[in-house]
Amino acid sequence: MTDEAMTDETMTAKAAKPETRAFEAEVGRLLDIVANALYSEREIFLRELISNASDACDRLRYAAITAPELLADDPELKVTLAIDKKARRLTVADNGIGMDRVALIDDLGTIARSGTTEFLSALSGDAKKDMALIGQFGVGFYSAFMVADEIEVVSRKAGEEATWAWRSDGKGAFTVGPAEEARSRGTAVTLHLRKDADEFLDPERLRRIVKTYSDHVGLPILLETEGGSETINAASALWTRPKKEITPEQYTEFYHHVSHGFDDPLLVMHNRIEGKIEYTSLLYVPSARPFDLFHPDRVSHLKLYVKRVFITDRCDELVPGYMRFLRGIVDSEDLALNISREMLQSNPVIARIRAGLIKRVLGELERLAKKKPEDYAKFWDNFGAVLKEGIYEDHDYRDRLLALTRFRTTASDDAAISLDKYVERMKDGQEAIYYLSADTLEAARRSPHLEAFKAKGVEVLLVVDPVDEFWMPAVGAYRDKPFKSVTQGGIDLDAIAGDAETAEKIPEDGPDEGRVSALVAALRLALEDTVKDVRVSARLTDSPVCLIADEGDLDMRIERLLAQHRQVKETAKRVLEINPRHPLIAALAERVGRDGAAETITDAAHLLLDQARILEGEPPTDAAAFARRLSAFMAKGLAI
Numbered sequence: 001m002t003d004e005a006m007t008d009e010t011m012t013a014k015a016a017k018p019e020t021r022a023f024e025a026e027v028g029r030l031l032d033i034v035a036n037a038l039y040s041e042r043e044i045f046l047r048e049l050i051s052n053a054s055d056a057c058d059r060l061r062y063a064a065i066t067a068p069e070l071l072a073d074d075p076e077l078k079v080t081l082a083i084d085k086k087a088r089r090l091t092v093a094d095n096g097i098g099m100d101r102v103a104l105i106d107d108l109g110t111i112a113r114s115g116t117t118e119f120l121s122a123l124s125g126d127a128k129k130d131m132a133l134i135g136q137f138g139v140g141f142y143s144a145f146m147v148a149d150e151i152e153v154v155s156r157k158a159g160e161e162a163t164w165a166w167r168s169d170g171k172g173a174f175t176v177g178p179a180e181e182a183r184s185r186g187t188a189v190t191l192h193l194r195k196d197a198d199e200f201l202d203p204e205r206l207r208r209i210v211k212t213y214s215d216h217v218g219l220p221i222l223l224e225t226e227g228g229s230e231t232i233n234a235a236s237a238l239w240t241r242p243k244k245e246i247t248p249e250q251y252t253e254f255y256h257h258v259s260h261g262f263d264d265p266l267l268v269m270h271n272r273i274e275g276k277i278e279y280t281s282l283l284y285v286p287s288a289r290p291f292d293l294f295h296p297d298r299v300s301h302l303k304l305y306v307k308r309v310f311i312t313d314r315c316d317e318l319v320p321g322y323m324r325f326l327r328g329i330v331d332s333e334d335l336a337l338n339i340s341r342e343m344l345q346s347n348p349v350i351a352r353i354r355a356g357l358i359k360r361v362l363g364e365l366e367r368l369a370k371k372k373p374e375d376y377a378k379f380w381d382n383f384g385a386v387l388k389e390g391i392y393e394d395h396d397y398r399d400r401l402l403a404l405t406r407f408r409t410t411a412s413d414d415a416a417i418s419l420d421k422y423v424e425r426m427k428d429g430q431e432a433i434y435y436l437s438a439d440t441l442e443a444a445r446r447s448p449h450l451e452a453f454k455a456k457g458v459e460v461l462l463v464v465d466p467v468d469e470f471w472m473p474a475v476g477a478y479r480d481k482p483f484k485s486v487t488q489g490g491i492d493l494d495a496i497a498g499d500a501e502t503a504e505k506i507p508e509d510g511p512d513e514g515r516v517s518a519l520v521a522a523l524r525l526a527l528e529d530t531v532k533d534v535r536v537s538a539r540l541t542d543s544p545v546c547l548i549a550d551e552g553d554l555d556m557r558i559e560r561l562l563a564q565h566r567q568v569k570e571t572a573k574r575v576l577e578i579n580p581r582h583p584l585i586a587a588l589a590e591r592v593g594r595d596g597a598a599e600t601i602t603d604a605a606h607l608l609l610d611q612a613r614i615l616e617g618e619p620p621t622d623a624a625a626f627a628r629r630l631s632a633f634m635a636k637g638l639a640i
Contacts, residue, residue, distance in 0.1 A: 016101075018177030023109055023168075031142055031170045042147055042197075044262075046206070047213035048140030049092040049189055051257050053079040054217050056096025056187060058310030060158055063097060065309070065337050070158045074185060079217070081210075081232075082224040085201050093188035098157040104166040104176050108141065108153065140260055141189075145170040147200055148191035154179050155187040207232050216254045218308065237308055239282040239329055243270050255284045258303060259327040263288035266379055269328075269364055278333040279353055283326050283361065289382040293325060300324055304344075305331040311339065317350045319357055322390035325383045326361065362400050369404060380406045380416060385465040392471040402478060408441055410450060411459040419478045427458055428497040432484040433477075435461035437469060437557040439617055448543035448615060449486045455541050456493050460486055469558035489551040489575060491539050515589040516580045519601075522592055526605035527576065530621065537577035544582040547574040547612040556616060576609055603629045 023031065057077040064071040071077075074095050082091040099107065144151055153166040163182045168174035191200075199205050203225050210221055210232050218237035222229050238246060238254045248268075255265045267285035272278075283302070292299070298321040304311045308331060318330055334349045344350055369376040380387075390401045406416035411425070422433060434453060438444035444462040453460050463472075472483045484491075516536060523534040532550055540546060549556050553572045560571075578585050588604055591597045607629050610620035620626035 043209045045143040050214045053094035060097040078220045080222045091190045095186035099155040100157045147197040150192040152190045280331045283328040303329045306335045407461045429495040448546045451541040452539040518592040519589040526602040532573035540579035545608045545612045
């Protein structure tokens with residue numbers, strides 16, 4: 001920045017007046033959660049503030065690669081804790097990148113970032129769970145209001161002359177304006193502690209907190225007291241230390257640092273690769289599902305370092321989108337420190353690191369599935385829907401991903417099983433892997449399409465994730481067994497040997513075939529404009545009707561999903577199947593051909609179609625007509 005520009009900025013800052021602004025509604029909601037959180041470990045606020053300070057120093061170190069003058073006046077980056085017992089103040093300061101007026105307003109007064117809607121919808125009202133989400137969303141600064149009744153932030157952005165101050169009591173508004181006194185580069189967060197927070201004025205208490213939560217921070221954390229200044233952390237990047245010297249507790253706290261999560265990691269993967277390329281990775285699989293896991297941006301949360309210098313926390317090239325649940329760091333010895341975002345996208349070193357990380361993660365998941373199936377089940381419940389995206393997208397690792405995939409089935413209420421287990425349990429004569437797609441497991445289990453399969457004792461996969469609709473047709477088969485939806489035409493179970501112990505008895509009796517054929521013809525005539533065909537069902541044993549997609553047509557659920565996203569202009573007509581053994585269908589078959597029965601059959605046809613649509617989770621074709629016909633039938637049945 002030129003001297004002239006600095007002078008103009010300084011004059012603008014001096015001329016500016018403090019301005020009071022209301023927090024945006026989302027921040028107000030966060031502060032209300034924090035203020036009322038009965039959190040048992042309030043000391044985590046210090047972890048969050050130190051983590052923010054460390055990030056600010058990392059960002060300045062990176063900026064100084066191309067602008068070394070930013071570090072020239074104070075090259076030793078550090079975080080400082082200062083206690084003022086008399087004034088009951090605790091200050092957390094850094095000499096990092098700093099903030100200007102706009103950054104103070106945007107970063108501390110608003111949540112202007114993608115995922116806000118998903119974040120707010122994830123807040124449950126459970127204080128402990130919501131505090132965890134607040135940390136994940138990167139606004140852990142607000143946790144300081146658990147111990148402070150007022151917070152003051154004074155900051156000077158690197159390369160600029162003006163110093164700005166932000167102040168708030170966390171009750172709906174904040175004030176921002178020029179600071180009364182200039183400060184050196186960086187940010188100082190001063191907490192005016194509550195009456196019940198005296199413990200955070202005790203130097204020994206602060207030493208223990210830093211040792212517990214922030215010992216891994218790779219720059220000095222200084223504690224200033226009346227007796228002088230001392231470094232109270234190891235001040236070396238955790239991933240650079242030998243694994244044998246790192247305790248499980250230290251790994252866990254580093255996970256909290258990089259993820260801003262409150263859960264403990266399910267998996268820890270710390271590896272150093274040497275050879276043609278050299279890099280260290282410290283990766284974590286969370287034990288809790290991050291709130292933004294299904295955000296359409298599919299953002300990676302791995303931090304990229306080069307020779308211990310932070311480069312970016314948005315390097316989506318490090319791992320594929322289907323591994324976006326990972327948290328942690330990758331530190332390369334072979335990339336240039338001044339590498340740009342554009343260069344990362346096509347860099348061969350990044351491509352090789354990516355391949356290595358994928359193999360490493362898949363290997364660890366395979367070991368977890370084999371040695372700790374209960375832990376793997378937890379992983380699958382949280383992240384299975386994301387991992388399955390790779391089956392569709394990543395042909396190179398498709399077979400390994402398929403082996404890792406788990407399914408709820410009609411024969412396994414609680415435990416999800418692998419495809420290998422399903423194939424092992426297939427009946428004699430069964431040539432296909434049958435599956436049913438629905439919006440929820442409950443809806444799938446209630447589906448009439450399963451009736452004949454249950455009667456034969458044939459196991460059916462129950463799939464509820466939208467991605468299943470895409471990878472199953474793309475894969476086509478597993479171990480030479482084709483995937484086949486039970487909601488599509490062409491189901492023939494006659495060749496499958498039933499299980500006498502588990503199979504349900506299929507009724508043999510039914511109305512006269514001639515009358516059934518006449519009913520089918522009458523229903524076809526009544527519904528000729530709304531369905532593709534009417535057929536006698538081989539899959540129904542209890543329900544009167546169901547809708548299916550004809551062979552060659554899209555499965556009904558995927559067509560519905562595509563229609564919702566306007567990916568198909570017109571949906572295909574369905575096939576209505578009827579169960580001639582059901583009392584309702586049998587009664588209608590008896591009425592066909594009688595005098596005055598045509599109107600009754602027509603109304604019944606539309607009611608049956610609407611009933612089948614409702615069972616599929618769809619509304620009736622014409623709600624008013626459905627209500628009218630239903631009322632008329634009830635009136636006749638009650639002889640009103």
